[in-house]
Amino acid sequence: MYKYIIRRVLVFIPMLFALTVIVFGLALLAPGDALTGQSLADPNVDPEVYEQQREALGLNDPIPVQYFRWISAAVQGDFGNSMVFNGRSVAELIEARFANTLYLGLFSLAITIIVAIPIGIYSARHPYSLLDYGATGFGFFGLSIPNFFFGLMAIYFLSIKLGWFPAQGTMSTPGLTGWEAFFNRLHHMFLPGITLGLAGTATYMRYMRSEVLDVLGSDYIRTARAKGMSERNVLYKHTLRNALIPIITLMGFEIGVLLSGAVITEQVFQYPGLGTLFLSSVTNRDYPVVMAIAMILGVLILIGNLLADIFYSIVDPRIRYD
Amino acid sequence: MKKHAVLDVAQLKTYFYLNNGQVAKAVDGVSLSISPGETVAIVGESGSGKSITALSIMKLINKPGRIVNGEIALNGKEMQALSEKQMTGIRGNDIAMIFQEPMTALNPVFTIGNQITEILRKHKKMNKKDAQAKAIHLLKTVGIPRAEEIIHEYPHQLSGGMRQRVMIAMAISCDPKLLIADEPTTALDVTIQAQILDLMLEMKEKFHMALLLITHDLGVVSEYADRVLVMYGGQIVEQAKTKELLRHTKHPYTQGLMQSLPKLDEDVDRLGTIKGMVPPAYNFPAGCRFSSRCPFVMDKCKVSNPELTEIDTDHFVRCHLYENAGDES
Numbered sequence: 001m002y003k004y005i006i007r008r009v010l011v012f013i014p015m016l017f018a019l020t021v022i023v024f025g026l027a028l029l030a031p032g033d034a035l036t037g038q039s040l041a042d043p044n045v046d047p048e049v050y051e052q053q054r055e056a057l058g059l060n061d062p063i064p065v066q067y068f069r070w071i072s073a074a075v076q077g078d079f080g081n082s083m084v085f086n087g088r089s090v091a092e093l094i095e096a097r098f099a100n101t102l103y104l105g106l107f108s109l110a111i112t113i114i115v116a117i118p119i120g121i122y123s124a125r126h127p128y129s130l131l132d133y134g135a136t137g138f139g140f141f142g143l144s145i146p147n148f149f150f151g152l153m154a155i156y157f158l159s160i161k162l163g164w165f166p167a168q169g170t171m172s173t174p175g176l177t178g179w180e181a182f183f184n185r186l187h188h189m190f191l192p193g194i195t196l197g198l199a200g201t202a203t204y205m206r207y208m209r210s211e212v213l214d215v216l217g218s219d220y221i222r223t224a225r226a227k228g229m230s231e232r233n234v235l236y237k238h239t240l241r242n243a244l245i246p247i248i249t250l251m252g253f254e255i256g257v258l259l260s261g262a263v264i265t266e267q268v269f270q271y272p273g274l275g276t277l278f279l280s281s282v283t284n285r286d287y288p289v290v291m292a293i294a295m296i297l298g299v300l301i302l303i304g305n306l307l308a309d310i311f312y313s314i315v316d317p318r319i320r321y322d
Numbered sequence: 323m324k325k326h327a328v329l330d331v332a333q334l335k336t337y338f339y340l341n342n343g344q345v346a347k348a349v350d351g352v353s354l355s356i357s358p359g360e361t362v363a364i365v366g367e368s369g370s371g372k373s374i375t376a377l378s379i380m381k382l383i384n385k386p387g388r389i390v391n392g393e394i395a396l397n398g399k400e401m402q403a404l405s406e407k408q409m410t411g412i413r414g415n416d417i418a419m420i421f422q423e424p425m426t427a428l429n430p431v432f433t434i435g436n437q438i439t440e441i442l443r444k445h446k447k448m449n450k451k452d453a454q455a456k457a458i459h460l461l462k463t464v465g466i467p468r469a470e471e472i473i474h475e476y477p478h479q480l481s482g483g484m485r486q487r488v489m490i491a492m493a494i495s496c497d498p499k500l501l502i503a504d505e506p507t508t509a510l511d512v513t514i515q516a517q518i519l520d521l522m523l524e525m526k527e528k529f530h531m532a533l534l535l536i537t538h539d540l541g542v543v544s545e546y547a548d549r550v551l552v553m554y555g556g557q558i559v560e561q562a563k564t565k566e567l568l569r570h571t572k573h574p575y576t577q578g579l580m581q582s583l584p585k586l587d588e589d590v591d592r593l594g595t596i597k598g599m600v601p602p603a604y605n606f607p608a609g610c611r612f613s614s615r616c617p618f619v620m621d622k623c624k625v626s627n628p629e630l631t632e633i634d635t636d637h638f639v640r641c642h643l644y645e646n647a648g649d650e651s
């Protein structure tokens with residue numbers, strides 16, 4: 001197993017490198033650069049001045065040189081300065097928002113797991129029951145309704161009409177600490193969390209149902225029953241472990257899905273995370289910020305896939321030794 | 323003899339209620355009895371209801387199937403009234419079962435040791451350490467080398483023959499009175515088949531079990547079984563001691579099965595086969611279920627299904643041809 005994990009980590013490295021090249025390349029391809037990107041519209045500035053600035057910022061250096069300057073700073077957490085937020089450092093700008101998005105993502109992933117897996121198991125054990133039909137209906141609903149629309153509905157009914165949940169932000173009073181802060185955060189995260197997690201919950205519910213149904217019909221489950229194992233043992237030991245194997249793999253990809261979904265969901269709820277920052281930075285052509293966020297999201301997705309593969313090798317003994 | 327039977331099944335009927343409203347009568351009135359230490363074989367073509375009979379005895383019939391009728395007694399104790407929970411105390415403990423496909427019969431994500439010890443811990447309430455030691459002992463008993471290492475390995479690391487040995491080790495682990503083996507060697511190499519069958523016979527002797535051996539191979543039957551039940555269309559069509567059945571084969575279906583066996587002492591160019599296909603369990607012909615394929619079919623056969631009748635001592639046949647045989651002889 002360790003061999004497999006090491007091999008998998010080694011594959012991670014070139015992928016990471018490819019990611020940095022792609023992000024850097026995209027930034028190069030984008031119209032404008034660190035100077036023109038911001039002041040395209042300023043015809044009063046002498047082009048000579050631009051040239052001098054460019055030279056000074058190293059924008060005229062050969063591309064590989066620029067790449068290495070960027071990447072070596074980036075690995076130290078230095079993504080340069082924002083061109084919009086009064087030149088504050090990108091790292092500082094991102095830090096707080098990164099945590100917000102991470103919490104939101106984890107929260108909605110937790111909801112997905114807590115809701116989808118038990119319902120999926122129940123549906124598989126009682127196929128064509130009332131609850132199974134209900135879950136199927138919910139699945140269609142969850143998959144077909146656009147995220148932003150569900151978000152707006154949630155705000156309208158649960159926040160404005162009923163006043164159960166706050167519609168935006170991460171905390172009501174800044175200086176909260178301890179559990180109070182934690183629950184206040186959870187309260188704020190609830191609506192964006194279920195909005196973000198809706199599609200995933202619907203998907204995993206269906207996956208779980210079909211996986212469990214599949215496994216329950218397999219020969220080794222019949223063997224377990226023939227051995228006199230209790231229904232509980234058959235379900236939670238013999239079935240679950242097998243049914244979760246493909247689910248775990250998919251969960252790794254889910255990190256990417258959640259992060260991209262977060263861009264829109266955060267916008268709807270005015271949630272100060274990476275998504276809102278990303279959108280505003282793209283609009284403002286704040287390239288250092290855009291690149292930094294693209295890098296972070298890319299790395300998270302790669303890590304998600306890596307974790308999925310590692311978990312996979314832990315739960316499924318068949319792939320450890322190939 | 324019946325009084326002390328290990329297993330007594332009377333008028334077992336297991337039907338499948340299909341989506342389109344049809345009813346597949348997979349097992350339709352099967353009665354059988356197995357004495358202690360006896361080896362009884364069930365033979366029949368694919369789809370004749372052999373596996374469903376076995377699974378019904380274990381009460382392992384899943385939806386849309388249901389045991390609609392029948393009494394099943396184990397050592398004289400009726401099993402109908404038992405709850406599912408009580409049944410889990412019997413399965414693996416009093417009756418053990420081995421299946422056809424060793425490649426898929428073991429759970430791929432648990433070690434061999436784990437899968438053997440769980441049955442010991444459940445039925446014999448052993449602690450982990452004792453169960454482990456017993457598992458190693460069992461693996462050695464069924465002829466698995468390196469047993470100490472094998473318990474830490476996963477099913478995919480073993481060959482089909484080895485896996486079937488593991489299944490046998492699990493089956494004998496709690497000293498069951500009855501072992502049901504559903505085509506235990508069909509999926510294995512010919513060379514391994516005999517080894518596994520011999521091993522089962524050896525275990526049967528050693529642990530004083532009765533054996534219900536399901537097969538479609540009359541060759542296997544002649545070598546291993548004391549008594550044979552021939553199944554067709556969910557019913558027993560002929561039943562006798564092995565020697566009697568092979569020497570005085572009565573039912574046209576059994577005769578057909580015999581002709582499809584290669585014989586060493588006869589030089590035939592081609593083996594006989596039974597014409598036609600097994601009718602589906604939801605659409606048996608009216609009358610005798612074999613009438614659609616029987617070379618001796620009479621008008622009567624198409625309207626009435628004959629009863630299983632004893633035409634000689636312990637020799638039962640379900641066929642209109644022998645209806646008056648009892649009186650004549």
Ligand SMILES: Nc1ncnc2c1ncn2[C@@H]1O[C@H](COP(=O)(O)OP(=O)(O)OP(=O)(O)O)[C@@H](O)[C@H]1O
Nearest residue numbers: 338346348367368369370371372373374375602603
């Ligand atoms: N889950 C099911 N749903 C519907 N019909 C079924 C189901 N399982 C079995 N049957 C019916 O029961 C009949 C008998 O099946 P069974 O598995 O007992 O055959 P078998 O004699 O064991 O054959 P084989 O040699 O192929 O194992 C089949 O013809 C099939 O139509």
Ligand SMILES: [Mg+2]
Nearest residue numbers: 372373374504
């Ligand atoms: Mg079968």
